[in-house]
Amino acid sequence: MSKVFVPRDSAARSVGADEVAAALAKLGHEVIRNGSRGLLFLEPLVEVETKDGRIAYGPVSVEDVASLPLATAGAHTLRLGNIEDHPYLKNQERLTFARCGITDPVSVADYVKHGGFAGLKKALGLAGSAIVAEVTESGLRGRGGAGFPTGIKWKTVHDARADQKYICCNADEGDSGTFADRMVMEGDPLMLIEGMTIAAIAVGATKGYVYIRSEYPDAIVTMREAVSAAIAAKWLGANIQGTDKSFHLEVRRGAGAYICGEETAMLESLEGKRGTVRPKPPIPALEGLFGKPTVINNVLSFAAVPFILAEGGAAYKNYGLGRSRGTLPFQLAGNIKQGGLVEKAFGVTLRELVETFGGGTFTGKPLRAIQVGGPLGAYVPASQLDLAMDYETFAAAGAMVGHGGIVVFDETVDMAAQARFAMEFCAIESCGKCTPCRIGSTRGVEVIDKIVAGEDRDANLELLSDLCQTMTDGSLCAMGGLTPMPVMSAIRHFPEDFDKPARLAAE
């Protein structure tokens, strides 16, 4: 019987991977539940180990299982060949996602066999300042969306004097169109543990938390399994690998509040409180969790660190464009034919991602808009597909790269409805601490309703623009501060959608 791989990733499970795995096991095959390769449009993807590498079939349904020629890895309508040669995978630059989909996510032995813990091993022999220097050299910027240089953040915490410091991982991946954090936690969680442990050694922290949103039950389970496995193998906990370094890691569940993805709201939540935003300063690097110096990074930031330590900051820096160094795992989502995870160096264009990798819209209708960077990111029109994906280029175009989420809409999208939704979402999820966000979002919904109804359109458009400016300038955090971005970009690029009654009257 053959050794076969069927992902345990929740996206794969959402289209029947469990049933396929069970059917394969029933036929007597040895089934390994790996992470997903990220070719989500081909899930459930079944791979069979051969002497010529792993041959893939997909998307496989339970009904297909009996007909798969796994013993010979032979021809079949679903046969994709050696998965490593698939253009979707082959044309990526996988530094962070190098292992995801290959290994059993919670097997330490598998992880080590595929290069895991090489970065931590190196870090254990370095001074904290040398680790920080390596991360600074890499040019890594915060992958949660803000793009703040990770090395500078770590140096601040390193230089702070305190009896206790903390490492907090923001895994509250609430942005629509993003799932890379989830894929790391479900597909290669030991990499996140390694990255956080390196951070702890670098800054002198002994305690850490992974704050995972409750909408990710599979990620929570896998992460907890991985933490136990890492502790059992002495890569986590007291006296890591027999050294004097210790790091204790706890997995915490969120409770359905989008705002807890904002770093200070997350700290409040980790302290067991309402997830309201804290004013800055003080910055969390100096006064963070329980008032102590705290490194807060996104999953993808920590996940980039093991490579940087193992291969050197310069190796990571070699990828990228301008001041955006390294790679970003982009997430192709929404109305797209070939949705999935595409890790590329910064500088790749939106067109390459959406057309070459993504294959255009799922419905086959013309593409009209793309929301990049989550619900607080701009709507980009089809005419701007040639924008290069890097922080500065996008900022100059009035948009943002954010967490690398790319949501495609076809021509049927109503952009006034999308703008209204942005305000509505902000009203639902605002923590309520500052007025521009709490009140502005509700007023925003009302004003957009008036505009769409044709009531005093010009005056109300001006009012909306003024309201957005107030929210941008006056909000305490990015929730209220960036909600105007999708709203105003929709008005700027798709004004015709805000003018419907006039057009109807004219017809």
Next chain:
Amino acid sequence: MSGKHTLLDLTPREATAAREIALRYGNRADALLEILHDLQEHLGFVPEAALPALAKALNLSRAEVHGVVTFYHDYRREPAGRHVIKVCRAEACQSMGANELVSMIERFLKVKLGQTTADGAITVEAAYCLGNCALSPAVMVDDRLVGRVDAKKFEKIVAECRS
């Protein structure tokens, strides 16, 4: 016999459960979210009667506990149906017809989002991103994610919930 009950005596199960779970977390106030999750898993919801016991165990005011319970969308104040279906309403799912899916679901189950079906089998709720954005539209049935949901798939889910 009557007249001697305190509030806690009237609701021993809730208060005892709250105390036991809090103790599992060393009565640490920072673990309040975890404690509430466990309590909800145990009782099906976070009953009002459990809050004073929790506040006492964690050395918090009742107002602080109440504030946390009401801030987070996850904690329900009354029991849900036997199964909870969360329907994603966020942008990626919208681009694949989530709004139409919601209308279909509301017609099919004869309830609005946030309500429970008459037979008590299903509570249906809105969610804002389930992380399945490449296989939209998505729903979550209890803890199980389902992608590429259409009317046929949804009807099958409902049949399973009711069986």
